[in-house]
Amino acid sequence: MKPSVKRGSGELAQFAEAQSALQRIAVLVACGAPEIAVFNAAAKELGQLVGADTANIVRYEADGTATTVAAWSRSGTLFPVGTNMRLEGRNAAALVSRSGRSARMDNYADAPGPIAAVVRAKGIRSSAAAPIFVDGRLWGVVIAATTRHELLAQHAEMRLADYTELIAIAIASAQARTDLAASRALW
Numbered sequence: 054m055k056p057s058v059k060r061g062s063g064e065l066a067q068f069a070e071a072q073s074a075l076q077r078i079a080v081l082v083a084c085g086a087p088e089i090a091v092f093n094a095a096a097k098e099l100g101q102l103v104g105a106d107t108a109n110i111v112r113y114e115a116d117g118t119a120t121t122v123a124a125w126s127r128s129g130t131l132f133p134v135g136t137n138m139r140l141e142g143r144n145a146a147a148l149v150s151r152s153g154r155s156a157r158m159d160n161y162a163d164a165p166g167p168i169a170a171v172v173r174a175k176g177i178r179s180s181a182a183a184p185i186f187v188d189g190r191l192w193g194v195v196i197a198a199t200t201r202h203e204l205l206a207q208h209a210e211m212r213l214a215d216y217t218e219l220i221a222i223a224i225a226s227a228q229a230r231t232d233l234a235a236s237r238a239l240w
Contacts, residue, residue, distance in 0.1 A: 071216070074098035078219055088227040089134070092123030095220050096195070100125050102216070103181060103209040105197035107131045110185070110220065111146055112193040119146050122193070131175050131198065142166015145182035149194045155183045155210040172198070179204040183213035187221045187228075195220060 078098055081091045092110050100108025109132050110123035121136040132138075140147045142165040148156035158164070159179045161172050172180070180198035184191055195213050199205050206212075 071102055071212075074102055075216060075219060078223070082219070082223045082226055085226075085230065088223070089123065091223040091227070092220070093125060095216075095223065096123040097125035099195055099213055099216055100197045103197045103212050104199070104206055105181075105209075106199045106201065107177075108195065108197040110193065110195050113140070113150055113191060119150070119193070129175075131172070131177065138168050138171075139166075140168075142169050144168040144172060145180045145196050145198075146194050149182045149184050150191070153184055153191050155181070155214045157181045157205070157210045159204050176200040178202065181205050181210035181213055183210055183217050185217045185220050185224070187224050192221070192224060 075098075078091065078095050081094055086094075096108040096110050100106075106128065107124075107126040107130065109121050109125075111119045111132075112122050113119055114137070118137050118139050121132045121134050124130045124132060124134050140150050143158070144161070144164060144166060145156050145158050146168060147166070148158070157180070161169050161177060161180075164173075177198045177200055180196055182194050182196040185193045185195060195217055197205065197209060197213060
């Protein structure tokens with residue numbers, strides 16, 4: 054007998070939606086899809102899961118900058134793939150970089166720095182971010198944002214954090230494939 058699902062059981066629907074998104078990403082990872090395809094799919098799925106208008110996966114660089122490695126948007130990409138900016142001022146990516154923990158910003162009006170200036174110019178009102186750890190070190194961040202008047206859902210940054218492990222697996226898998234190809238080239 055199938056369990057009955059009552060209308061309005063939003064929590065169960067959200068869980069099912071999240072599991073479907075994870076499955077789609079996991080299939081790409083398992084099939085050895087190119088890193089960019091996995092990252093772009095993850096950005097899209099995670100952005101949609103939290104009701105965002107845009108989502109990016111950003112890699113932290115040793116020189117204090119951050120590089121966009123995946124981008125998804127409902128209407129115009131905020132930071133296209135390859136964008137590299139200094140982690141200065143107050144913005145979601147910088148907050149995660151400094152703390153190693155999820156962060157949220159619901160107002161960029163007075164936020165200093167070049168990233169905050171771009172975010173304001175593009176009309177972002179609310180953003181949530183979660184760290185991505187690979188092999189125990191902070192690798193980067195996934196950021197979801199909205200331009201709508203309503204803020205991102207409460208705890209959106211925690212929802213993102215729940216799924217960053219899959220992104221970390223994709224990164225580690227891609228790196229392992231790259232290392233294997235390099236070692237084979239030596240033979």
